[in-house]
Amino acid sequence: MSNEIIRIFDTTLRDGEQSPGCSMNLSEKLTLARQLEKLGVDVLEAGFPIASEGDFESVRAIAGELRESIVCGLARTGSADIERAAEALEGAAKPRIHTFIATSDIHLEHKLRMGRQQVLDEVDRAVRQARSYCDDVEFSAEDATRSDWDYLVQVFEVALEAGATTVNVPDTVGYTTPGEYHALIAELRSRVRGIDKAVISLHCHNDLGLGVANSLAAIRAGARQVECTVNGIGERAGNTAMEEVVMALKTRPDVYEGVDTNIRTTEIYPTSRMLSSIIGVSVQPNKAIVGDNAFAHEAGIHQDGVLKNAMTYEIMTPQSIGRPSNELVLGKHSGRHAFRDRLSELGFDLAGDEFEGAFRRFKDLADRKKTVYNEDIEAIVADSVIRSDDRFELGELAIVSGTFPTATATVELSVEGDKRKTSSVGIGPVDSVFKAIACLTDTKAELLRYQVNAITGGMDAQGEVSVSLSEDGRRVIGHGAHTDIIVASAKAYVHALNKLEWHKRRHSVSEPKGI
Ligand code: KIV
Ligand code: ZN
Secondary structure (H helix, E strand, O other): OOOOOOEEEEEEHHHHHHOOOOOOHHHHHHHHHHHHHHHOOOOEEEHHHHOHHHHHHHHHHHHHHOOEEEEEEEOOOOHHHHHHHHHHOOOOOOOEEEEEEOOHHHHHHHOOOOOHHHHHHHHHHHHHHHHHOOOOOEEEEOHHHHHHHHHHHHHHHHHHHHHHOOOEEOOOOOOOOHHHHHHHHHHHOOOOOOOOHEEEEEEEEOOOOOOHHHHHHHOOOOOOOEEEEEEHHHOOOOOOOOOHHHHHHHHOOOOOEEEOOOOOOOHHHHHHHHHHHHOOOOOOOOOOOOOOOOOOOOOOHHHHHHHHHHHHHOOOOOOOHHOOOOOOOOOOOOOHHHHHHHHOOOOOOOOOHHHHHHHHHHHHHHHOOOEEOOHHHHHHHHOOOOOOOEEEEEEEEEOOOOOOOEEEEEEEEOOEEEEEEEEEEEEHHHHHHHOOOHHHHHHOEEEEEEEEEOOOOOOOOOOEEEEEEEEEEEEEEEEEEEOOOHHHHHHHHHHHHHHHHHHHHHOOOOOOOOO
């Protein structure tokens, strides 16, 4: 008998993207959406169309391009929200409208100021409206795990009666525990009339570090859709990490009997790396599955065991999640073909000018650096391709610094194509460069954090700089890599400024509406 499929509903571009420092622009979202489809996600939640013009455009662009994955747009139960989601999904091959309203008394009383019957009426109306646009409608009872169970049964019955095809039981505030969540899903399965005709979905946040454990418990209780994000990014402590749930199901079929996913696990690592390079947020080294140390054996006794038989200390192989071998490095003799193959292994399918631009940067780097690692290539792509709609572009840069108390930087920068140049003095090279850039861009953003890492080992390693900026309550992280860390710093600063600009444009038409 074939296994039952657990649907993977990826919300990296919606719940993930709305967390601090994880915002993406349109071309970044499209690049990641293509990779998520290649990874095999069943449903891709592309955004919250009514939240802003930028969100609407992203959902529309992704819906117009993906043909395999279901593309989903989020909407509150208000009629304008649902209309906007339907409009954004018009070009989708497989559209889904996802509508939600809170069901816990605490949300009803303090946030919605609605009674229970009013919410039931709202669910009925919203799901029917969504069904008038689309056959695939998901309904979520926000804060389900803190809602009264008898009331939840009623809410889901109304949603199903109105035509919902998936019902989602979110642990919005990361409050539940595995035993309790299992019991809730089992109770809903046995009590909600008509639930056997719909898919039960889970959606967990990680506030108590239980997101993945709760998700797995819900699967054992009969949930058949997992809402999750790549690297577990998301509101506050994040969402269920896609890679952890998928690999738990794969590695322990004896526990999770008779189920499987459609995920191509060899695309897990490239997807994780791509997300990190786009948002400039790396995963912690000991992160399960995708962290740098997830397959590193340091203790002598472990190394000895692994050399004799990897299964002594490895419960899955790095190859199964697509971690490329680091022995296969590129250098200045590598040609177009090798570069294209490596890009595609890393999940980037570039063509035309995009490919040529990235190849030029690769050659330039290979001239300065003996070996070019995968991480270097990801930095090149993040730098040159997915930032093509930037307002500011860094030009030439010169620094005079040393043991004198001040350093001087001269920076060239173009603002929407208009070339500008200035010199500034600072207490060190980074300070002087940042001052010059601030002057040329006229920014008021506050610098919150500055961090330098070496991307790979060796004297010729590229420096990778992250810069965190804040303006009008919006926090962004910029990312830059170069063999010269001052150039990397300037790139990171300009990247962060471009992200702030992107947000200003994105919210210039309609104000963001939080959940
Ligand atoms: O956490 C939550 O409740 C959500 C819903 C919109 C599904 O993200
Ligand atoms: Zn959520």
